[in-house]
Amino acid sequence: MVRAILFDLDGTLVHYDFDAFIREYLAALGARLASIVEPGRLVRQVMKSTDVMVRNLDPHKTNREVFAEDFFPAVGIPGDVLMPVFDDFYRRDFRFIKDRLGIRPHPDARRMLEGLISRGIDVVIATNPVFPLIAIEERMRWGGLDGLSYRLVTSYETMHFCKPNREYYEEVLALISRTPEECFMVGNDVEEDIIAGTLGMKTYLVEDFLLDRGRAQNHPDFRGTFEDLVHFMERGRF
Secondary structure, eight states: OOOEEEEOTBTTTBOSOHHHHHHHHHHHHHHHTTTTSOHHHHHHHHHHHHHHHHHOOOTTSOHHHHHHHHHHHHHTOOHHHHHHHHHHHHHHTGGGHHHHHTOOOOTTHHHHHHHHHHTTOEEEEOOOSOSOHHHHHHHHHHTTOTTSOOSEEOOTTTOSOOTTOHHHHHHHHHHHTOOGGGEEEEESBTTTTGGGGGGTOEEEEEOTTOBOOSOOOOOOSEEEOHHHHHHHHHHTOO
C-alpha cells in the first residue's frame, strides 16, 4: 500500500524549462555578486562546486557543507563574508526569475496535492537538494504550492546526498520512516527521478518538461502528461 508520494519540483509540479531557469539563475547571481567576484569565474565555480556536491557520498557532511568546503577556498573569499551576500540574493533578487521566465502556477497542481494530503498520504517535495531551503520555498510559491502540510521538503542544509544517487532516496525513506514499497516517486527526469525504482518504489515519468540525457536505463512504471498524472492520482491507482 502506498503511504507516501515523492514529487520532484522543477518541471514536474512547477512548470518551466529547468535549463532556462538555470541560465537565468546564474546570470542573476553573477550580476548580484559582480562587485565581489568576476561573474564568469563565479558561475564556473558554482557549477564545479555543485558537481562536487552531487558526487559526494560522505554521510557525515550535509550538501551545504560539501559545497562550502569546495567553493569558498576556490574563490578566495571566506564563507562568513560571502554567505550573507548569497542569503541576501535569495531574499531579494531570486524571486524575480519567476517573472523573467513567465512562470504561472498550474491550476491543478495544488488541488492534486491537497487531495492526497486529505487522504492521509505523506507528500514529500523531493527536489534535488542543491539549493538552500529559502530558494526551494520560493520556487514552491511560484507553483502556488506553499503552505501545505508536507511530510518533508529536501534541501541542501539537511540532506547528505543528491540525485541521481540512490543514497538520496534511501535518506528520504529513513527520514519519513517508510519502505520503498510504501512510496511512489513522480518526476520529469529519467536519470534523477526514475532511479528511485531501483530501490523498489513505483515511479511515474511526467513528460511535459521531460529531461532525458540518454545516460540512464531507468524505466518508469507509468508515464504521461501532467494532466494524465492528475487523473491518475485522483483515481488512486498507485
